Amino acid sequence: MPKAQAAHPLTTPAVSPRLLWTSLAVVALMLLITYLVAFDQGAVSRSGMYLHELMHDGRHLLGVPCH
Amino acid sequence: MPLTGPAQSFGALLIRGLLAGLIAGLLAGVFAYTVGEPKVDAAIAIEEANAHAAGDDGHHEELVGRDGQKGGLFLATGLYGAAMGGLLATAYTVLRRRLRTSNDTRAALGLAGAALLGVVLVPYLKYPPNPPAVGNPDTINQRTISYLAIVVIGLVAVWAGVVAARTQPVEWRQALAGVAGFLVVVAVGYLLLPTVDEVPGTFPATLLWNFRIASLGTQAVMWSALGLGFAALATRPVREPAREAVPVA
Numbered sequence: 001m002p003k004a005q006a007a008h009p010l011t012t013p014a015v016s017p018r019l020l021w022t023s024l025a026v027v028a029l030m031l032l033i034t035y036l037v038a039f040d041q042g043a044v045s046r047s048g049m050y051l052h053e054l055m056h057d058g059r060h061l062l063g064v065p066c067h
Numbered sequence: 068m069p070l071t072g073p074a075q076s077f078g079a080l081l082i083r084g085l086l087a088g089l090i091a092g093l094l095a096g097v098f099a100y101t102v103g104e105p106k107v108d109a110a111i112a113i114e115e116a117n118a119h120a121a122g123d124d125g126h127h128e129e130l131v132g133r134d135g136q137k138g139g140l141f142l143a144t145g146l147y148g149a150a151m152g153g154l155l156a157t158a159y160t161v162l163r164r165r166l167r168t169s170n171d172t173r174a175a176l177g178l179a180g181a182a183l184l185g186v187v188l189v190p191y192l193k194y195p196p197n198p199p200a201v202g203n204p205d206t207i208n209q210r211t212i213s214y215l216a217i218v219v220i221g222l223v224a225v226w227a228g229v230v231a232a233r234t235q236p237v238e239w240r241q242a243l244a245g246v247a248g249f250l251v252v253v254a255v256g257y258l259l260l261p262t263v264d265e266v267p268g269t270f271p272a273t274l275l276w277n278f279r280i281a282s283l284g285t286q287a288v289m290w291s292a293l294g295l296g297f298a299a300l301a302t303r304p305v306r307e308p309a310r311e312a313v314p315v316a
Contacts, residue, residue, distance in 0.1 A: 012159070012160050013076065023160060027157055033153075037146050037147045054131045054136065055139045055142060056136050057099075057107050057139065058141075058142070060278075061144075062196075063285075067204050
């Protein structure tokens with residue numbers, strides 16, 4: 001590892017406990033959105049099969065197993 | 068917090084990731100609509116012909132018609148893109164200090180490339196995407212679990228590659244160890260997970276090939292645009308507030 005790296009101004013905050021919890025919450029939210037697009041069949045969206053059918057082509061072309 | 072320099076807080080990075088992801092998702096949607104939809108249409112025509120031949124000629128009430136599904140394509144890729152952008156921004160924030168490069172652009176592109184490899188390419192080769200009319204509905208739960216497993220294995224493989232590379236002192240040995248570490252995990256995953264082959268013998272091979280290429284292209288557009296967009300947005304220096312012009316004597 002080059003020594004010069006120490007002089008590089010780091011552009012992200014150090015990982016504090018607070019940042020860790022915030023980022024975990026964000027990851028959970030992002031995975032929920034992914035779940036809604038890729039796998040949900042109405043159980044989470046509470047829209048029956050409407051959203052599932054609406055995003056049918058997207059699921060196929062994004063490469064998620066569909067039916 | 069200084070107002071100059073690249074984005075520094077998690078919030079600022081997250082907004083940029085979501086934005087880059089939404090744009091990338093919509094671009095992937097344009098690609099999927101142009102290149103992929105004709106293949107989906109052709110596959111659905113085969114699906115309906117099969118149903119007809121099986122004696123099912125009753126007209127089914129569709130919740131969403133084909134036009135609605137083609138519009139919904141953009142909703143799907145846009146939401147998926149935004150979610151991936153949020154995940155990329157989070158990974159960048161948490162891992163930036165552990166990436167051994169002083170170049171922020173390279174760090175952002177490296178993470179996007181790692182995601183393309185682990186989340187898209189590794190799963191793609193084990194479980195290639197299928198168009199409508201391919202796949203047995205009875206096995207969808209098993210296939211979904213296997214798919215999620217290979218996504219996790221893909222990410223573990225990338226991580227293993229990085230860890231292996233870092234054990235070596237010289238560059239060419241790092242590259243070799245990285246590839247080896249990655250491939251060992253991928254090989255174990257491919258061998259342990261069940262094989263899926265549900266393509267009917269009558270399904271046209273060229274249509275299957277073209278659909279799979281269109282699907283791969285959709286993901287390639289998604290992650291290229293997300294990586295480049297996030298790198299551009301996250302590392303772009305914020306402009307200093309304009310100063311009052313000082314009159315020169």
